Amino acid sequence: MTSAWAMAWLILTPLVAAALAFAFPRLGRSLALGTAGVIGLAVAHLMRLVFANGVQTHLVSGWGAPLGIELRADGLSVLMLIVTALIGVAIALYSQRYFVSEHDDEALHRERYFWPLFLFLWTALDALYLSADIFNLYVTLEMLGFAAVTLLALAGTRAALTAALRYLFVSLSASLFYLLGVGLVYGQCGTVDLPSLAAQARSGPALWVALALMTGGLIAKAALFPLHGWLPPAHANAPAPVSALLSALVVKGPFYILLRLWFEAFPALMTPAVAQVFGALGAAAILWGSVNALFQPRLKLLIAYSTVAQLGYLFLLFPLAASREGGFMAWSGGLMLLGAHACAKTAMFLTAGNILHAAGHDRIKDLDGITHVLPVSVFAFGLAGMSLIGLPPSSGFAGKWLLLNAALAQGQWWWVAVMILGSLLAAAYIVRMLAHAFTRVNEPKTPNPIPPVMEGTALALALLAVVLGFASPWAAELLRVGAPVVGPIVMGGSVP
Amino acid sequence: MNLHSPILLGILLSSFVTGLVIFFLKEESHRLRTWLNLLGAGVKLVLVAVLLSGVYRGEPYTFAIEFLPGIPFALGADANSVLFVTLSSVLWFCTTLYAVGYLEHTPHRSRFFGFFSFCVTATTGIALSANLVTFLTFYELLTVTTYPLIVHRGTREALRGGKIYLTYTLIGGAVLLLAVVWLHALAGPVVFKERGVIQALAGTRRGELQVIFLLFMIGLGVKAALVPLHGWLPKAMVAPAPVSALLHAVAVVKAGAFGIVRIVYDVYGAQTAAALGVLHPLAVAAGVTIVYGSVRALFQDELKKRLAYSTVSQVSYIVLGTAILGPVSTIGGLVHLVHQGIMKITLFFCAGNYAETLGTHRVSEMNGVGRRMPLTTAAFTVAALGMIGVPPLAGYVSKWYLQKGAIQAGEEWVALVLGASSLLNAAYFLPILYRAWFNPPPEHWPAEHRFGTWETNWMLLLPPLVTAVLVIWAGVFAESSFSPLVWVKLVAAREYAP
Numbered sequence: 002m003t004s005a006w007a008m009a010w011l012i013l014t015p016l017v018a019a020a021l022a023f024a025f026p027r028l029g030r031s032l033a034l035g036t037a038g039v040i041g042l043a044v045a046h047l048m049r050l051v052f053a054n055g056v057q058t059h060l061v062s063g064w065g066a067p068l069g070i071e072l073r074a075d076g077l078s079v080l081m082l083i084v085t086a087l088i089g090v091a092i093a094l095y096s097q098r099y100f101v102s103e104h105d106d107e108a109l110h111r112e113r114y115f116w117p118l119f120l121f122l123w124t125a126l127d128a129l130y131l132s133a134d135i136f137n138l139y140v141t142l143e144m145l146g147f148a149a150v151t152l153l154a155l156a157g158t159r160a161a162l163t164a165a166l167r168y169l170f171v172s173l174s175a176s177l178f179y180l181l182g183v184g185l186v187y188g189q190c191g192t193v194d195l196p197s198l199a200a201q202a203r204s205g206p207a208l209w210v211a212l213a214l215m216t217g218g219l220i221a222k223a224a225l226f227p228l229h230g231w232l233p234p235a236h237a238n239a240p241a242p243v244s245a246l247l248s249a250l251v252v253k254g255p256f257y258i259l260l261r262l263w264f265e266a267f268p269a270l271m272t273p274a275v276a277q278v279f280g281a282l283g284a285a286a287i288l289w290g291s292v293n294a295l296f297q298p299r300l301k302l303l304i305a306y307s308t309v310a311q312l313g314y315l316f317l318l319f320p321l322a323a324s325r326e327g328g329f330m331a332w333s334g335g336l337m338l339l340g341a342h343a344c345a346k347t348a349m350f351l352t353a354g355n356i357l358h359a360a361g362h363d364r365i366k367d368l369d370g371i372t373h374v375l376p377v378s379v380f381a382f383g384l385a386g387m388s389l390i391g392l393p394p395s396s397g398f399a400g401k402w403l404l405l406n407a408a409l410a411q412g413q414w415w416w417v418a419v420m421i422l423g424s425l426l427a428a429a430y431i432v433r434m435l436a437h438a439f440t441r442v443n444e445p446k447t448p449n450p451i452p453p454v455m456e457g458t459a460l461a462l463a464l465l466a467v468v469l470g471f472a473s474p475w476a477a478e479l480l481r482v483g484a485p486v487v488g489p490i491v492m493g494g495s496v497p
Numbered sequence: 498m499n500l501h502s503p504i505l506l507g508i509l510l511s512s513f514v515t516g517l518v519i520f521f522l523k524e525e526s527h528r529l530r531t532w533l534n535l536l537g538a539g540v541k542l543v544l545v546a547v548l549l550s551g552v553y554r555g556e557p558y559t560f561a562i563e564f565l566p567g568i569p570f571a572l573g574a575d576a577n578s579v580l581f582v583t584l585s586s587v588l589w590f591c592t593t594l595y596a597v598g599y600l601e602h603t604p605h606r607s608r609f610f611g612f613f614s615f616c617v618t619a620t621t622g623i624a625l626s627a628n629l630v631t632f633l634t635f636y637e638l639l640t641v642t643t644y645p646l647i648v649h650r651g652t653r654e655a656l657r658g659g660k661i662y663l664t665y666t667l668i669g670g671a672v673l674l675l676a677v678v679w680l681h682a683l684a685g686p687v688v689f690k691e692r693g694v695i696q697a698l699a700g701t702r703r704g705e706l707q708v709i710f711l712l713f714m715i716g717l718g719v720k721a722a723l724v725p726l727h728g729w730l731p732k733a734m735v736a737p738a739p740v741s742a743l744l745h746a747v748a749v750v751k752a753g754a755f756g757i758v759r760i761v762y763d764v765y766g767a768q769t770a771a772a773l774g775v776l777h778p779l780a781v782a783a784g785v786t787i788v789y790g791s792v793r794a795l796f797q798d799e800l801k802k803r804l805a806y807s808t809v810s811q812v813s814y815i816v817l818g819t820a821i822l823g824p825v826s827t828i829g830g831l832v833h834l835v836h837q838g839i840m841k842i843t844l845f846f847c848a849g850n851y852a853e854t855l856g857t858h859r860v861s862e863m864n865g866v867g868r869r870m871p872l873t874t875a876a877f878t879v880a881a882l883g884m885i886g887v888p889p890l891a892g893y894v895s896k897w898y899l900q901k902g903a904i905q906a907g908e909e910w911v912a913l914v915l916g917a918s919s920l921l922n923a924a925y926f927l928p929i930l931y932r933a934w935f936n937p938p939p940e941h942w943p944a945e946h947r948f949g950t951w952e953t954n955w956m957l958l959l960p961p962l963v964t965a966v967l968v969i970w971a972g973v974f975a976e977s978s979f980s981p982l983v984w985v986k987l988v989a990a991r992e993y994a995p
Contacts, residue, residue: 333566370651376520376608387641392670393634394564402565402678409682417678421671428667435644436660441651470564477566491567491685 004050004057008072010043011082011127019120029116033093036120037086040127044086048079048479056483058133071194073133075483077336080476081130081257084340087465088249088347089123091458095351096242098452102358111155111240118155122148122246129254135183135215135266136193138258142179146172146222149251152243153235164234171231175218182215198266212270215262222255225316226286229309233293236305241354244301248308248350249343256315256339263319264485276320283316284419291426295433300356300363303430304349307389310423311342317404317416322486327407329488333477334403340476341388341396344466348385351459352378358455359448365434370442377456379438384463386431391424396469403473403490501551502560504544505572508582508621511541512589516614522607531597534610538590541621545579545586552579553987565630568686573627575689576988577763580831580981581624581755584838585747587967589617591960592747595846596739598956599853609649613743615642620748623755629687629764632756633677636720639752640666643744647736658735665719665729666749673716673756676709680764683709689759691991693766699773706765710775713760714782720753721816722809724786731805738849741801745808746842754815754834761819762827762992771822780820784914786813791921798859800848803925804841810918811837811884818899821911824989826902829895831988835981836883836891839967843880846961847873854953856944860929865938870952874933876965881926883968886919891971894982 018036022029050057051074061070074082096119100112125144132138150172154165187193189207224232232252236244263271290310297303318335322328355378356371357363372379388395393402401420408416477490515537522530551558552574564570574582596613600606619642622635640663648659680687683702684695698706719726730750734741744750761770761779770776790810797803814837818830850873851857851866867874883890896915903911948954975982 372608373605383641390667392637392641393630394570399565405674405678406682409679417675421675425667425671428663432660432663436648436656439645439648439651439659440653440656471562471570474563474566 004047004074005059005072007043007047007050008057008059008074008131011040011047012124012131014039014043015120015123015127019117019124022120023117026113026116029112030097033096033116033120036123037090037093040086040123041090044079044082047074048083051076051079051482052479070137071133072131073195074131076480077257077260077484078130079482080336080340080479081253082127084253084343085123085126085130085250088245088343091347091351091462092119092242092246095354095455095458098454099240099242099354102452102455107157111157114155115152115240115242118148118152119242119246122152122251126250126254130257133195134193135186135195135198135258135262138261139176139180139183142222142254142258143176145251145254146176149247152246153239155243156238156240158238160234161238164231164238167231168235171221171228175221178214178218178221182211182213182218185211185214195261195266199268202269204267204269208267209270212262212267216259219255219259219262220282223252223259224309224312225282226289226309226313227282229286229290229312232309233302233305236308236350237299237301241350241357244305244353245347245350248305249347252308252312253339253343256312260318264322268485271319271323273320273323276323279316279319280321280416283313283319284416286310286313286316287419287423288426291423291430294430295426298364298366300353300365300368300434301350303365303434304346304353307349307427307430308342308346310427311338311346311389314338314342314401314404314420314423317420320413321404321407321411321416324407324411324413325488327410327488328486329481329484330403330410330490331407332484332486333473333480333490334400334407336400336480337396337403337473337476338400341400341466341469344462344469345385345388345397348381348459348463348466351455351462352382352385355451355455355459359451361449365437368434368437369440370438372438373442374448375451375456377460378451379435381456381459381463382438383431383435384460384467386427386435388463388466390427390431394470395467396473397466399470399473501556501558502572504548504551505558505560505574505625508541508544508548508586508625509572509618511537511544512614512621513618516611516618519607519614520611524604524607527606530607530610534593534597534614535590537614538586538593541586542590545583548574549579549583552576559627561627568628568630568681570631570634571627571688572622572625572631573689574625575691575763576984576991577755577758577831578624578626580834580984580988581751582621584835585617585620585624585751588743588747588838588842588964591842591846591963592739592743594956595742595849595960596737598954599737599739599849601954605649608645612642612645613740616646616743616748618642620752623752627689629677629680629689632689632759633673636673636752636756637670639748640670643749646740647733649737649740650735652735655735658732661732662729665726669716669719669726671716672712676712676716679705679709679712687764689763691763691994693762693764693769695765696769699769703773707773707775710760710765710770710773714757714779717753717756717760718782720749721757721812722750722753722786723782723813723816724789724809727786727790727809730809731802734799734801734805738801738845738852742842742845742849745805745845746838750808750812751834751838754812757816758819758831758834767822767827767992776820776822780817780908780911783813783817783820784911786810787817787914787918788921791918791925794925795921798861800851800858800860800863800929801845803860804844804848807884807922807925808841811841814895814899817911817914818902821903821906821908823902823906824993825898825905827989827992828982828985829898829900829902831985832898832982833895835985836895836968836971839964839971840880840883840891843876843961843964843968844884846957846964847877847880850953850957850961853957854946854948855942857942860932862939862943863929863932864936865933867934868938869942872952872958873961876961877933878930879965879968881930883972885922885926889969889972891968894972894975
């Protein structure tokens with residue numbers, strides 16, 4: 002199988018499955034499982050090819066840029082596809098039982114629409130990570146936004162609908178900004194193809210405006226502080242598997258496009274000042290999100306604010322990877338954190354779903370003794386928490402280690418302070434939840450039974466978040482393929 | 498990797514797998530859980546014995562897999578590791594037996610023993626780490642796995658103690674992380690090696706290395722309970738007695754002290770550290786801690802609290818020995834790593850026995866316990882006298898070497914500190930012994946339980962007796978070929994080899 006086929010399978014399988022699931026609702030569950038299997042194989046194959054032969058490209062129907070659609074997979078794309086596939090598989094498994102176990106016709110009605118939308122979202126993400134021009138990225142971004150908003154609205158509650166409307170408004174206007182920027186770029190450069198833009202290496206006031214418009218739209222979609230306001234209500238009020246998808250995957254799409262724009266298409270515009278501004282917004286997000294998470298009354302809101310904070314870490318990649326010394330360390334560290342966050346956050350939202358299901362609510366102060374009824378879920382929450390805090394050997398640790406190392410090597414100690422403070426705050430909000438869970442109660446309430454697969458999926462992802470730290474050399478090697486930043490992955494070396 | 502690496506992994510897995518399996522056991526399968534616990538602890542002991550003889554013969558033990566880019570997850574066994582791993586596996590065996598007896602008929606035992614085993618895995622991991630990043634990994638895992646043990650009872654007080662513990666240790670861990678990352682940014686991957694690995698940088702990066710050393714000592718000092726970072730230790734006393742025993746003698750506090758030993762000898766190297774001028778401040782901090790802990794212990798009526806402050810003081814003997822340059826004080830400090838462990842675990846076992854059998858928690862309630870529980874009190878007496886430094890017990894050996902080492906190094910003030918501390922030790926232990934043996938017992942104990950033939954449950958009685966015998970043996974046979982002292986002399990000889 003060539004890489005073209007692998008890429009085609011990655012986009013077409015979920016798309017066709019989505020259409021089938023819409024037409025034949027009964028098949029939704031099996032279609033999702035089948036899709037998960039096919040995508041898993043295709044991603045593994047594509048990864049092998051990228052490792053062996055470098056960056057893979059494919060011109061759809063043989064039409065090249067600037068007119069045709071080009072699919073392109075480098076190390077970064079493959080990493081994003083792998084993360085998407087992992088989370089996708091987990092959600093497909095978890096949701097097999099999630100809706101049924103509510104024993105309620107409403108829930109079954111929701112499930113009818115959940116599967117096609119979920120598969121469509123998967124299509125959008127895969128297409129996004131394989132697109133090689135900024136207009137196709139726009140199209141996939143719109144698909145992603147549409148699927149995300151509709152999935153959120155599925156919850157059907159007043160709070161969810163309010164949040165969905167707000168999300169829709171932000172998402173649409175952000176897309177508009179982005180599209181304006183694309184238009185300006187096309188007018189200036191005559192192309193929207195990423196490699197061609199990189200080759201032109203142009204700058205000038207019009208491009209500055211274009212990039213500012215696109216960036217503004219993208220950081221609103223990625224919920225970077227101070228444009229994060231829409232995220233907590235949206236992520237906290239969705240059904241559990243949807244919350245997980247939104248937090249783990251959807252917000253990562255626009256972040257990925259930002260990386261492509263600033264590091265690949267217009268690296269000349271990435272001045273130190275710009276990099277520092279990105280970093281400062283990221284730092285503010287870390288602190289603001291973490292402090293807010295500390296004071297949330299509900300578990301799902303706590304997790305949602307934690308997402309705001311964790312997204313902040315990703316933006317520290319800008320000031321650290323833009324520098325020559327240790328740039329690649331920061332680049333791979335930031336992207337490892339992205340994967341770590343995806344696994345850990347999915348595990349957490351799934352756990353929260355289990356707790357909601359068992360206890361009927363997620364008010365943190367009333368969760369005393371939940372350990373005794375849901376030991377596996379609480380254990381999963383704790384493990385995922387380890388990764389968010391960045392305790393070794395978790396994947397969160399590996400990512401932070403590289404970022405910290407790069408920051409110290411470059412003398413940018415202020416980011417070191419922010420990262421360490423952020424870790425401690427994360428520890429505080431996670432322990433706040435765990436302390437309630439460990440509190441002894443005299444008469445534990447009998448909980449609603451939880452299907453084993455729902456607890457098992459959460460635990461598996463949490464374990465993955467912890468042990469994937471050991472995969473960091475592999476991830477770094479993968480990210481090397483076609484990376485826009487260079488440099489060693491180990492610092493120092495004066496010791497024999 | 499060589500043929501020996503399975504032993505290193507086996508030592509870790511013997512408790513890790515045990516813990517995993519125990520998590521999935523039903524609460525009622527008491528017998529199976531007990532056998533699994535003892536089996537795991539027994540297997541670990543055997544493997545450690547094999548390791549011990551191998552390292553003595555000079556065989557190399559290494560194991561490494563990829564972890565961070567360019568930095569492996571590496572295990573190894575040098576003389577230092579073996580010292581700590583032997584201590585922890587022997588005392589784990591005793592504590593397991595004790596904990597089974599102690600927790601009979603209480604809820605959530607599967608959870609308890611699961612985390613208990615993980616905690617020991619983390620401790621042995623700390624002992625066997627061959628580089629700084631692996632050490633950091635197990636050090637943080639220890640923090641995490643100890644928390645559920647401290648809050649095990651789930652009471653408000655326990656949760657508060659747990660919160661204080663985590664606040665201290667996680668902040669300490671963050672400082673340690675900063676030190677580790679910074680050192681890596683300067684020096685590249687850091688492996689543990691006798692006489693240190695950073696000599697090359699000592700000339701050019703003096704200031705930075707001094708700051709990093711300070712960060713190391715803060716990060717490790719939290720667990721080692723160096724004043725003023727000791728605040729969590731007395732609060733963590735809400736944990737069940739076997740946990741306290743483990744915390745004070747083997748796991749948390751020792752991990753901090755062992756970390757300091759590692760940093761001074763195997764990362765900086767004692768000579769380099771002395772040249773950087775960082776050892777003297779450390780010695781002063783240890784001296785202050787020794788006196789302060791003893792003074793605070795004097796005023797505690799609650800037995801476990803008194804023992805906790807005594808730990809604050811005694812653990813710093815190890816730090817003090819490490820901070821004074823010279824082979825003799827190295828011997829004194831390292832040997833106390835073992836001696837303090839066996840003495841303190843005996844004391845905590847006994848304190849738990851009094852609480853479980855008679856319901857006495859306070860020193861003022863201990864009148865005549867010696868008549869009601871002669872064996873327990875005998876063990877307590879041996880350990881307490883050892884702590885004071887009465888010959889020929891274990892504590893005497895430590896103090897003798899520390900004293901001699903300090904005088905050789907020209908640090909006479911240390912002799913004063915040690916003398917004062919011994920007097921204070923006597924002042925807070927001897928009244929307990931007097932009460933226990935010579936005062937008449939009260940008519941009713943606060944909450945008495947009867948356990949048939951023996952003065953208490955045999956599973957509670959046997960461990961302190963065994964460890965008390967070890968206290969005597971470590972002192973009387975200090976110069977025989979099977980004693981901690983002889984092993985420590987081997988370490989010191991390697992560190993100060995020309």
